[in-house]
């Protein structure tokens with residue numbers, strides 16, 4: 001008796017403790033939310049990896065301070081301002097650089113400035129390093145000896161008239177090349193012919209040296225060779241040539257313990273567009289996810305009807321009794337976006353090309369999706385792990401989508417009763433119900449004893465032109481075998497269309513105006 005009472009008390013204490021630790025302090029969550037918002041909506045300012053005076057044999061601390069705080073931060077700031085005005089964009093700086101030709105001149109210059117300096121800081125080392133490693137070996141092979149390379153690099157630097165950079169790059173064919181770029185251009189920009197992957201670069205703008213060297217730019221170039229970060233340039237070379245991710249070390253840290261970047265609204269919209277205009281991408285993703293879930297969640301996996309009559313195959317009893325929201329992962333473009341962003345963080349760290357499908361041709365998007373899937377399979381047990389921050393982001397996103405969907409359907413059904421003039425409108429298609437998953441049936445309407453089916457979707461607005469109504473932002477756009485397509489938005493009401501003449505144009509539903517039943 002005494003023991004039981006003790007157990008009970010202990011349990012109560014545990015519950016209370018759990019409640020306390022689960023309670024977020026409001027300041028913290030706000031901060032986290034803000035930090036998260038920042039990290040997904042903006043290009044970040046990279047930290048200077050040493051003090052302003054650490055490179056005194058090359059540059060004075062006053063120049064370093066101004067260079068970093070005024071010039072570099074200025075580029076990032078102006079870049080973010082310019083990106084705010086752009087709809088279909090990528091927030092991966094390297095991707096922007098690689099696809100620079102599709103951006104305006106402000107973004108071109110400031111993205112270049114941000115990227116060049118971000119690299120430049122890392123290419124310099126406070127500790128003097130002896131030239132070494134695969135890049136050094138390759139230099140000796142190509143230029144005869146290191147002195148000759150220095151001469152050639154210095155000669156090239158001299159040819160830069162006005163502002164620009166001199167680079168050592170790795171060409172597509174795997175050769176080394178010294179080249180220059182004007183202003184804030186970078187060899188990786190697709191606007192540069194015969195560019196390459198930058199291994200080493202030197203800022204030749206006056207702002208980088210004038211205070212210390214005045215007009216003696218040669219002297220500045222000469223001292224540059226004493227601060228080269230050989231570890232970094234060899235790392236860049238290795239990651240580009242070996243293209244192998246060392247899975248055992250940092251990848252684990254990033255995917256499991258690191259912060260998931262998630263996706264902001266504009267990114268989600270971009271991936272929604274890709275999903276809705278490129279069905280092959282969606283098909284490949286769906287298929288891969290189902291196979292991964294089946295394997296990773298083997299203990300929770302039920303085949304069709306095994307869990308109950310009329311139930312779909314999938315994960316059950318995972319985060320809640322019944323069907324798990326995780327089954328919605330395969331058709332969810334927010335999740336798709338999150339996976340691309342988070343995997344790109346890892347790839348970037350290893351200098352591997354990031355996945356880039358924004359603004360690309362359908363066949364490129366498909367190739368990039370295949371790469372994404374390759375990494376999803378490779379890291380499946382890390383990503384789909386309750387401790388992984390990527391997984392937490394995915395689950396909370398799916399949960400929110402699911403709750404919104406439920407609420408939308410309840411409200412739409414209420415309106416449909418008025419529109420059809422009958423109380424016999426029944427919401428079906430609970431999460432995982434075979435009606436929902438297979439046929440996309442959200443509601444059944446009984447009219448004169450005959451059952452009609454409807455799919456309910458969100459929307460933002462409609463547009464009517466030449467007797468055709470286009471409905472925008474309707475989530476997943478695909479064909480459904482239902483009698484009606486219903487669009488609902490709480491502050492705009494419910495639109496019921498006959499599904500007979502439905503068309504999909506540019507990833508949006510269109511209907512003849514007369515097919516709108518409630519005008």
Ligand code: FE2
Pocket residue numbers: 067071117203205207208
């Ligand atoms: Fe600079």
